[in-house]
Amino acid sequence: MNWSTPNNPSPLQQFSDAADSDDLDLTQMALLIALSEYPNLDLQLEQQSLDSLASGASHRLDDEKEPLARANMLSEYLFDEVGFSANQEDYYDPRNSYLNEVLERRVGIPITLSLLYIEVGKRLEMDLEGVGMPGHFLVRVKSGQEDILVDPFHRGIIVSEQECAKRLQQIVGETVAWDKRYVAGVSDRELITRILRNLRAIYAAVNDHGRVSRVEEWINALQVPPTGVTSL
Secondary structure: OOOOEOOEOOHHHHHHHHHOOOOOOHHHHHHHHHHHHOOOOOHHHHHHHHHHHHHHHHHHHOOOOOHHHHHHHHHHHHHHHHOOEEOOOOOOOHHHHOHHHHHHHOEEOHHHHHHHHHHHHHHOOOOEEEEOOOOOOEEEEOOOOOOEEEEHHHOOEEEOHHHHHHHHHHHHOOOOOOOHHHHOEEOHHHHHHHHHHHHHHHHHHOOOHHHHHHHHHHHHHHOOOOOOOOOO
16 A cells, blocks of 8 residues: 655655654654554544543642652553553554554553553653563663662563563573663664564564565664564
8 A cells, every 4th residue: 555645655754754863752653653554543643542641640640759659650540540451361462562552452562561651651751761671671760869660561560670680581481690781771763663573573473474574664764773682
């Protein structure tokens, strides 16, 4: 399908143009990816869904300034009150990697639930970044003291580095020497790239070569060097 006209660039062209910026808009980039699969998607309506979530959470957070308390309150709102949760039953369903589907179905995988947490939190002026632990994406809440690690896949619980090390060992199934770099922050560009790489792996596993080729075009548009790190 060719969406492109001189005055109406294709989703890929819009994505490529947005990728030229040093300051990516995570919501925009994630929704443009979704537009490649859902051509009738109303991007403005999806943006409004995130705005509405932030508005709902603000009633809990407005009078609280302490970062740990705000992180816990946001988690309670998103995962207990609104009902976002981990899709344990169908982890590799590609819909888990599209932000519009996460918003509609209220289920996702670590990286998209982290994206949701970050984008709602940023609207509440929280200082957040993605954390690219191999195999299990997290969120860092920056504070004036020790930073806080949040696990949106497990209902937004606070986790320590020691718990992250145990989780990594469970993922790989063997003893792994812990490295603090495993919980280093990642750029917005890296976060979006890892969503796309997840999709490529999911489609490759079911031999959907057309979608694999399409996703590779989007990865190339980001101009990020190859890496062996896996997300989800």
